[in-house]
Amino acid sequence: MELKPLKGQHHVSAITANAKENYRFYTKVLGMRLVKKTVNQDDTSVYHLFYADERGNPGTDLTFFEIPNAGRTHKGTNSISTTSLRVPSDEALNYWVKRLEAEGVEHDGVSTESGRGSLAFRDFEGQRLMLVSDELNKGVEGGKPWEKSPVPEEYAIRGLGPVHLTVAKRENTEKILTDLMGYRRKGSYSTKIGEKQFDVNILETGEGGTGAEVHIIERPDLPIERPGRGSVHHVAYRVESEEELKKWVELLNELRIPSSGFVERYYFRSLYFREANGILFELATDGPGFEGDEDFDHLGEKLALPPYFENQRDQIEARLKPLETKE
Template identity: 35%
Template sequence: MKTENSFDSRPNALSGIHHITAVASSAAVNLSFYETVLGLRLVKQTVNFDDPYTYHLYYGDYTGSPGTILTFFPWEKLPGGTAGAGMVAAVAFTIPGESVDWWFRRISDSGISAEKRMRFGDPLVSFSDPHGLPLELIGVSEPPSTAAWKESPIPAGHGIAGFHSATALVNSPEASERLLSEVMGMTLQEREGNRYRFQMGDSNAPGHFYDLAVDPEARPGRLGGGTVHHIAFRTEDEKGQKRWQERLRENGFSVTGVKDRKYFKSIYFHDPGGILFEIATDPPGFAVDEPVENLGETLKLPDSYEPMRAEIEKRLPPLRLN
């Protein structure tokens, strides 16, 4: 099932997922899994703007391109959460279609339970990270082009190529569908059972799908280790972001002012089901405070926290970098 709208022809149309931020219960365990098992590069180690004694870890391709960035707040020893209605319930990456069996073996050999399935005609591997975050690797015939990290433990022909999609769990689709299609300019591409797939931007770009999974009986989720905190969508620059802010407010959404996150500018609002949405700018990117070849090697702090560096470094748990 497809619906048409004219929003995608506008210059500030969303081009896909910018990043997804989730919660973990150990920085060291989180780093080991995403770097060693999945082969993502740690492109930034910084701290939570609202909690400077907690890391904010960013993983992605070699340069941390928008559409490849999965980030974490690792609150040490935090109890596990529960994915439920009103949350992003699964994060999906893109892999080459011929790599599905290879990844199934790799995940299984890592001691993690994995399952192979089909969705919208594409094969996928589903599993959870060490803290319970549901992950999927979806095989496609032509993965998007991303900046390869040459030191990744994953052979080049099997590497993750950014996001494929995210799945949000909702009790009913109507209000969310209106926001996604009529306000945010996404196109309802197809439906399979209780799943609605929306598309943004260029189909060759990473992270251009957003799925709604509908379950009228699903209970509300609970934030904790292994759950998604928020999802961010891409806009090209601050001018486009300003237009988004105005458009959302005109349609009755409470939108924050612009937040300077150093590596991008952000605005936030909640979708009708309670999911925290962000619209983030592509620039300036992660090389504003360290060279691309050294991304993620040292702790970078927001300027306001630099006077606290000694105390912050003392209280943060150590990271073992490969």
């Protein structure tokens, strides 16, 4: 079966215990646009918030499930351990140092990772984030920042950068990414964690570049991560079309790899499965996008529900704590 290469990151979905503060941080501090305020389609009692570029182009979405009683994350292996966000240039990183400090956000200062300028920091719940410079990027293009962002366009976040996976057995994860998902090995670099140096392998897909890389570090010395607020739930990779996604469903069935099968998410179509170390992967189509139920100027202002949940709107809204997102 001939499959087209995956196109890079589609979105990353994480966990928050506080939707109100999450909204403030990602829109007011990081300057991303809330393009959709909806619910977790597998548990409609909780919010699902999508932050992205101006219209939620694929490859720009960082999303959060609100789980109010989520405990703290016990960091460890077999996890999506850092989500990186693209900014236009090395100069932008200097802007962000000042901005994060002005907002009281803990960061590690500007450094170089895999040949790119980077700035690691944490949100209010300890979510592990990193800004990476697109100055030398020659691969997948970034998104277009929203013109009403509090961050000037020349410094604004343009989408998702490399996703970092920490695993107990790197070979197992890399085999899934290369042999099944069509990634290719790009290289490696060394990073310091505590007093030790660790090698990080880089895999890429499609056009490559900042928005199409997975960075994998092997840490058999760590316990398995226990997720909670400030952890990542899953990473999704871009599939061109619904037709292509159905080919992936067929392939996983042929290989007897357990999966969700085809899932209708209204804003895109999906397929979920776990790689060999237990990390949840999603394949998601580039469309239809977020403007099927809201126009561009009003994205994220009201609670949006896919048509198949509209008849439950009253019950769903009654279970949710009000969240004001209209400016």
